[in-house]
Amino acid sequence: MLDQQRDYVLRTVEERGVRLVRLWFTDVLGNLKSFAISPAELENALSDGMTFDGSAIDGFSRVQEADVLAMPDANTFEVLPWGDSKSVEARVFCDIHNLDGTPFEGDPRQVLRRNLGAARDQGYSFYVAPDIEFFYFAPPEKGQAPVPLDEGGFFDLTTTDVSGTLRKETIRTLETMSIPVEYSFHEDAPSQHEIDLRHTDALTMADSVMTFRLVVKEVAAKHGVHATFMPKPLEGVQGSGMHMHFSLFKGDTNAFYSEDDAYSLSPIAKQFMAGLLHHAAELTAVTNQTVNSYKRLVPGFEAPVHISWARNNRSGLIRVPVAKRGNPSATRIEYRSPDPACNPYLAMSVILAAGLRGIAEGYELPPEADANLFEMDDSALIKLGIDTLPQSLSDSLKVMERSALVQEALGEHIFEWFLRNKRNEWRSYKTHVSQFEFDRYLRAL
Amino acid sequence: MSTGPTHDMLAVYPESPPIDLARTLDLAGHRWKAVASAAEAAGHEPAQGWAGAVVACDGDPEGAWAFCGALRRRENAVQPLLVLISGAQMADLELRHDLFDDFCITPCHPVEIETRLRHLLARGGGNVRPDVVSYNSLVLNLETYQATIGGTPLDLTYMEYELLKFLAQNPGKVFTRETLLSRVWGYEYYGGARTVDVHVRRLRAKLGEEHANFIETVRSVGYRFGQSRWSA
Numbered sequence: 291m292l293d294q295q296r297d298y299v300l301r302t303v304e305e306r307g308v309r310l311v312r313l314w315f316t317d318v319l320g321n322l323k324s325f326a327i328s329p330a331e332l333e334n335a336l337s338d339g340m341t342f343d344g345s346a347i348d349g350f351s352r353v354q355e356a357d358v359l360a361m362p363d364a365n366t367f368e369v370l371p372w373g374d375s376k377s378v379e380a381r382v383f384c385d386i387h388n389l390d391g392t393p394f395e396g397d398p399r400q401v402l403r404r405n406l407g408a409a410r411d412q413g414y415s416f417y418v419a420p421d422i423e424f425f426y427f428a429p430p431e432k433g434q435a436p437v438p439l440d441e442g443g444f445f446d447l448t449t450t451d452v453s454g455t456l457r458k459e460t461i462r463t464l465e466t467m468s469i470p471v472e473y474s475f476h477e478d479a480p481s482q483h484e485i486d487l488r489h490t491d492a493l494t495m496a497d498s499v500m501t502f503r504l505v506v507k508e509v510a511a512k513h514g515v516h517a518t519f520m521p522k523p524l525e526g527v528q529g530s531g532m533h534m535h536f537s538l539f540k541g542d543t544n545a546f547y548s549e550d551d552a553y554s555l556s557p558i559a560k561q562f563m564a565g566l567l568h569h570a571a572e573l574t575a576v577t578n579q580t581v582n583s584y585k586r587l588v589p590g591f592e593a594p595v596h597i598s599w600a601r602n603n604r605s606g607l608i609r610v611p612v613a614k615r616g617n618p619s620a621t622r623i624e625y626r627s628p629d630p631a632c633n634p635y636l637a638m639s640v641i642l643a644a645g646l647r648g649i650a651e652g653y654e655l656p657p658e659a660d661a662n663l664f665e666m667d668d669s670a671l672i673k674l675g676i677d678t679l680p681q682s683l684s685d686s687l688k689v690m691e692r693s694a695l696v697q698e699a700l701g702e703h704i705f706e707w708f709l710r711n712k713r714n715e716w717r718s719y720k721t722h723v724s725q726f727e728f729d730r731y732l733r734a735l
Numbered sequence: 736m737s738t739g740p741t742h743d744m745l746a747v748y749p750e751s752p753p754i755d756l757a758r759t760l761d762l763a764g765h766r767w768k769a770v771a772s773a774a775e776a777a778g779h780e781p782a783q784g785w786a787g788a789v790v791a792c793d794g795d796p797e798g799a800w801a802f803c804g805a806l807r808r809r810e811n812a813v814q815p816l817l818v819l820i821s822g823a824q825m826a827d828l829e830l831r832h833d834l835f836d837d838f839c840i841t842p843c844h845p846v847e848i849e850t851r852l853r854h855l856l857a858r859g860g861g862n863v864r865p866d867v868v869s870y871n872s873l874v875l876n877l878e879t880y881q882a883t884i885g886g887t888p889l890d891l892t893y894m895e896y897e898l899l900k901f902l903a904q905n906p907g908k909v910f911t912r913e914t915l916l917s918r919v920w921g922y923e924y925y926g927g928a929r930t931v932d933v934h935v936r937r938l939r940a941k942l943g944e945e946h947a948n949f950i951e952t953v954r955s956v957g958y959r960f961g962q963s964r965w966s967a
Contacts, residue, residue, distance in 0.1 A: 293808075293809070293810075297810065297880070298880045298893045298896065301880045301881075302881070305880070305881050306881075306888065306890075364893060365892060365893055366892070367892065367893065368890060368892055371890070417927075465937075465940040466890065466940075466941065468892055468895065468937045468941075470933075470936045488933070488936060489933070490933045491927065491929075491930065491933075494933075539927045539928070539929060541927065542912065542913070542928040542929075619929070
């Protein structure tokens with residue numbers, strides 16, 4: 291690390307009277323983890339890292355090799371905009387290392403770094419811009435269905451005021467934390483909102499998504515509201531997705547753009563898309579990692595079901611947004627299956643790996659599917675060669691465990707742990723007897 | 736010479752300096768030590784610090800400028816700093832005014848090097864790096880790394896601070912993205928050229944709506960901080 295960067299952090303801590311520095315990192319499931327150190331320890335932490343017991347973290351070390359090292363990434367050091375001025379806090383994202391200094395294979399941030407390194411070796415920078423959806427609810431009671439804010443009565447203010455205020459405050463907080471917002475709006479479902487972030491390089495964006503989820507929840511909690519990124523919290527209305535817009539740049543040039551193509555897509559873009567489509571089923575467990583994720587991926591709610599692409603068809607898995615004329619750098623593709631409950635580091639890793647595989651192997655992009663696929667029956671789809679995404683977490687895991695691509699992208703450690711953990715999740719879901727079954731069978735059978 | 740005997744050691748780059756330069760320094764009675772890198776300069780630094788540095792840029796210009804940058808960025812920046820460049824490298828001086836105090840165009844007469852060096856040393860360290868950069872209500876304290884706008888602290892990441900500092904030190908000038916990348920991020924950036932746009936967007940947000948226009952987009956060129964010097 292540059293001396294000057296370290297000095298910058300240390301001086302800022304001193305000048306701003308920072309009392310506590312939070313070291314942030316992410317577990318395999320995508321939960322933000324944190325431990326706090328006093329400013330006195332920061333200098334040491336920046337140069338040598340902080341040792342902690344990794345076996346306490348989901349998906350990290352096995353017990354016999356428990357200790358790992360958190361190395362702060364001084365570039366991500368920021369004063370936190372909440373809390374009072376008397377006890378200023380700051381955060382810094384960490385890379386996790388083994389005690390011998392090698393990257394720790396259980397750390398999702400290191401996994402993304404490794405995959406981005408592979409892209410960089412080929413001259414590419416990977417840019418990502420997510421559109422993140424979420425719901426505001428009254429604080430949930432255990433065992434009760436969620437209550438949207440829009441359904442009146444919860445606040446004295448009118449509902450637009452409440453959610454408008456929350457969203458405005460959220461955006462202001464995001465901007466002060468170096469996360470620029472492009473658009474934001476109330477979504478179709480009651481109490482559902484969407485905030486679209488401006489593109490950045492993938493590592494910065496994965497960090498930003500982690501910060502984003504915390505900020506949305508913090509701001510809501512301050513107002514007595516519960517924000518959730520659960521993919522499908524309400525039956526019968528849209529779920530929450532995290533569509534991701536991607537492009538690859540070579541230096542200053544968008545490698546996805548071509549002047550000569552009807553869709554402005556370069557051969558590289560098409561091969562990337564082909565790779566993504568070809569491996570989509572294998573990635574789905576990572577981009578949609580909960581039992582609940584699959585209740586969003588159903589026809590009729592603007593979520594993708596079929597493995598297809600199109601320019602303007604929102605039932606497809608990949609959409610090619612029409613970039614503004616004369617703006618080559620805006621040419622991009624939108625991958626529509628991920629949901630905001632995924633681990634952004636791992637999701638971006640497998641997506642990038644699939645796209646790069648498409649480029650390396652020169653995969654051919656299937657024809658555009660511009661008809662509404664939801665209206666077609668199975669035989670018509672089979673004739674078009676269009677498959678569907680896995681229909682459940684269990685199906686996804688079955689495809690994933692046979693995927694050499696996902697195994698390589700995630701690394702052995704995370705691949706094995708993820709499969710084990712998620713199979714357990716599926717098992718506990720499978721043994722649960724639901725209200726649906728009581729309603730349907732108890733009296734009838 | 737105004738410097739005392741305990742503070743007269745010059746750092747010279749590269750490790751094997753041009754023979755003419757070595758001879759000139761010897762004949763003029765300077766004490767000097769050739770170093771291969773900024774790290775080595777730090778390792779061999781006399782207790783009283785370097786009295787100055789002479790950097791020959793004609794062999795490996797990138798390494799030489801990186802060396803100058805590193806010496807300047809240290810807590811106790813090395814100055815004065817004399818650079819030797821070839822006529823073809825004149826353009827490199829542009830935008831690097833903070834990295835040197837004077838220059839000679841090679842090949843040049845030994846007397847020229849010696850005269851310029853003596854002038855620089857006689858002036859003493861001099862105040863080539865002001866500790867405070869200000870523009871309108873924006874103030875950057877380079878010593879404490881703190882930025883304020885209208886007296887309110889701006890919380891910036893390190894790279895945001897570095898970009899703002901560079902722009903504010905060069906108001907009215909237009910910079911291309913490539914220039915900003917190489918000057919602010921150095922050669923080891925990995926976000927690609929769009930990184931500059933991302934950081935400008937973040938800075939504008941942090942400067943706030945009324946000051947966002949401090950950084951102007953110059954269409955199909957790059958960015959400019961503050962008023963163009965040609966406008967009123």
